Amino acid sequence: MARAAVSGRLTRRLSWRVARLVDYRDETPTARTLLLDVAGWPGHSAGQHVDVRLTAADGYSTQRSYSLAAPADGDRLELTVQRVPDGEVSPYLTEVYSVGDPVEVRGPIGGWFVWRPTKTEPVLLIAGGSGIVPLMAMVRARRTARSRTPFRLLYSVRSPADVYYARELARPTRGDDGLDVTYVYTRSAPQGWSGKPGRIGIADINRGGWPPEFEPSCFVCGPTGFVETAADILLALGHAPGRIKTERFGPSGG
Amino acid sequence: MGVVSPGFQGRPRTAGPQLPPGQYLIEDFPVLSAGPTPRVSLDEWEFVITTETGQVHRWSWPRFRELPGETPEVDIHCVTKWSKLGTVWRGVSLDTLLAEVDTAADFALVDSYGGYTTNLPLEDLLDGQAWIVYEYDGADLAPEHGGPARLLVPHLYFWKSAKWVHGIRLLLEDEPGFWESIGYHDYGDPWREQRYQGD
Numbered sequence: 001m002a003r004a005a006v007s008g009r010l011t012r013r014l015s016w017r018v019a020r021l022v023d024y025r026d027e028t029p030t031a032r033t034l035l036l037d038v039a040g041w042p043g044h045s046a047g048q049h050v051d052v053r054l055t056a057a058d059g060y061s062t063q064r065s066y067s068l069a070a071p072a073d074g075d076r077l078e079l080t081v082q083r084v085p086d087g088e089v090s091p092y093l094t095e096v097y098s099v100g101d102p103v104e105v106r107g108p109i110g111g112w113f114v115w116r117p118t119k120t121e122p123v124l125l126i127a128g129g130s131g132i133v134p135l136m137a138m139v140r141a142r143r144t145a146r147s148r149t150p151f152r153l154l155y156s157v158r159s160p161a162d163v164y165y166a167r168e169l170a171r172p173t174r175g176d177d178g179l180d181v182t183y184v185y186t187r188s189a190p191q192g193w194s195g196k197p198g199r200i201g202i203a204d205i206n207r208g209g210w211p212p213e214f215e216p217s218c219f220v221c222g223p224t225g226f227v228e229t230a231a232d233i234l235l236a237l238g239h240a241p242g243r244i245k246t247e248r249f250g251p252s253g254g
Numbered sequence: 255m256g257v258v259s260p261g262f263q264g265r266p267r268t269a270g271p272q273l274p275p276g277q278y279l280i281e282d283f284p285v286l287s288a289g290p291t292p293r294v295s296l297d298e299w300e301f302v303i304t305t306e307t308g309q310v311h312r313w314s315w316p317r318f319r320e321l322p323g324e325t326p327e328v329d330i331h332c333v334t335k336w337s338k339l340g341t342v343w344r345g346v347s348l349d350t351l352l353a354e355v356d357t358a359a360d361f362a363l364v365d366s367y368g369g370y371t372t373n374l375p376l377e378d379l380l381d382g383q384a385w386i387v388y389e390y391d392g393a394d395l396a397p398e399h400g401g402p403a404r405l406l407v408p409h410l411y412f413w414k415s416a417k418w419v420h421g422i423r424l425l426l427e428d429e430p431g432f433w434e435s436i437g438y439h440d441y442g443d444p445w446r447e448q449r450y451q452g453d
Contacts, residue, residue: 013452018257051335051449053276055256060264063276063335088265088278096261103259109450111436112288224285228398231290241368244290 016053016104017041019077021097027080027164031130032094033069036077036105043072044108046115046141047134047219050077053104054089064089067134067221067247068108071141077105080164082130113219113247117145121217124209125153126230128200128222132164134247135221143175152216154208156184156200156226182208200226205233212238221247274444277337284336285398288432292368292397292418299402301386302421305357313351315402318386321346326385328408330415331444343406345387348379359424363431364405367418372431373440374407374414376424383409386419411442411449 019036026032048068055061070078083094097103115123115138123142125135132155142151157163169181184204185197210216218239220230227248234244273279296315303311313321325344331337362376378384384407388395395401400417407414413433434440439448447453 014450016256053256054259054262054264056262056264057258059255060267061256061276062264062278065334092259092262097259098261101260102257104256109437112432224398228285228291235290241290241292246287246289248285248287 014106014109016106018102019052019105021099021101021103022076023099027166028162030083030094031080031164032083033078033080033164034093034097036079036103037075038077038105039075041072041075041077042108044068045111046071046137047113048108048110048137049134050079050105050107051109052079052089052093053106054092055104062088065109068137069133069140070137071144080130080133080136113221113245115141115217115219117141117147117149119217120149122150122210122214123152124216124218125151126200126205126209126218126220126222127153127155128226128230129157129162130164131220131222131226131247131249133221135219136165138219139176139179142179143173146175148178150210151179152209153179153181154184154200154204155181156186156204156222158187159185160188160190180208184208200230200233202233202237205230205237209234209237212240215240215243218244219247220244222249224248273337274331275447276449277331277335277444280336280338283338283399284332284334286332286334286413287398287417288370289368292366294367294402294418296402300421301351301403301419303351303355303424304421305355305424306359306426309356311351311355318346318403319388321350324385326387326406326408328406330408330412333411333413333438333442333444333449337444342391343385343387344389345385345403345406347382348384348386349382351386352380355424357424359426361425361428363423363425363429364414364416365420365423366416367420370416370418370432372414372416373429373434374410375428375441378407378410379422383407409443411439411444413438414442 017038019038022037023035049065053063066079069080081093084090127135184200227246299315301313327342329339363373365371387406388403404417405415405419
């Protein structure tokens with residue numbers, strides 16, 4: 001990891017703001033995208049996250065961090081939350097939390113795992129499961145900014161039914177020219193897909209990624225084991241450690 | 255009290271060990287780091303303390319492992335909100351490593367293999383508060399958790415406990431490290447919830 005080019009330094013105090021649910025979309029049977037309205041939101045970069053605080057009627061409160069799924073759009077935030085079985089917060093956010101209800105949010109947080117549209121080097125996004133969320137924010141930021149930076153997304157999922165943002169990724173959206181999407185299926189693949197389901201390997205990253213000579217920025221996000229594997233393969237293929245940014249989440253994230 | 259979210263109850267709460275505010279308890283051990291895991295061979299590994307006058311104290315792996323070991327059992331608190339109680343480590347106290355070091359510095363900038371840095375007041379590394387650890391839970395420290403050796407400063411958020419630790423620069427003036435220069439708090443006391451700048 002090279003010493004960071006640290007723009008995006010935060011100097012103001014991050015305050016808790018009230019967010020209200022405006023709408024939601026179910027991505028899969030276990031993941032829901034929340035559209036939140038947060039008055040006075042200061043904006044954010046693709047890849048950043050927020051802290052969410054829930055408070056119960058008896059005063060008990062708890063916090064979690066969630067990646068922002070879309071670039072800043074005025075006071076509108078988009079989070080995609082995966083329901084963790086036995087979780088304390090995600091079952092509430094994906095099953096109980098209703099339109100009009102408040103939560104508190106604080107952010108944006110994180111100035112390292114970010115992509116800014118002023119960047120022009122090729123980008124390789126490698127997502128494992130719900131690790132797609134901050135990477136999708138980058139895909140959407142590219143589109144919004146009308147960037148022509150070449151993007152490749154390598155997205156590992158258990159089965160076709162586990163793909164988040166499936167329609168948006170399947171159909172080329174206006175502004176998504178130059179975005180290539182490759183899937184890795186670990187359990188079951190769609191009909192007609194050539195290849196055998198299995199965990200991400202060298203061949204996948206060779207085929208769906210960029211050669212190291214292109215000096216791409218690599219963003220890897222997913223469960224710990226997935227990120228370790230993908231980052232090790234990138235290193236072995238000759239990508240410089242300083243160009244590989246990672247975000248890992250363990251099974252306790254929820 | 256914060257804004258109540260209708261229908262949110264939280265987990266059933268029983269009287270138990272007190273957690274810092276905003277933290278929740280976990281049993282597993284998540285991995286968080288900003289880049290690929292560096293692999294450091296024990297032949298090339300060294301630990302280096304550099305004083306403000308440029309004096310260098312250096313330990314190779316064999317020399318480091320000859321130092322007296324301690325087995326701290328501590329609670330750890332990550333800024334991403336998880337806490338883990340009663341973790342058991344083995345390593346060398348910073349008191350031992352700094353015993354022979356002559357310094358007037360007030361600050362330490364810790365650096366790691368892979369380029370990570372983090373800063374702390376020097377006094378937070380002394381008096382039995384910090385170790386360079388090479389075992390977790392009775393086994394060699396795994397690379398993804400910072401092996402072969404990491405800093406352990408359990409009274410601060412865990413990003414201060416630099417993985418793959420390489421050395422410490424002693425400084426007269428504070429100098430922010432990696433996360434500290436991109437919005438995280440300079441000190442990081444979990445009990446005062448010093449997560450981000452301005453907290």
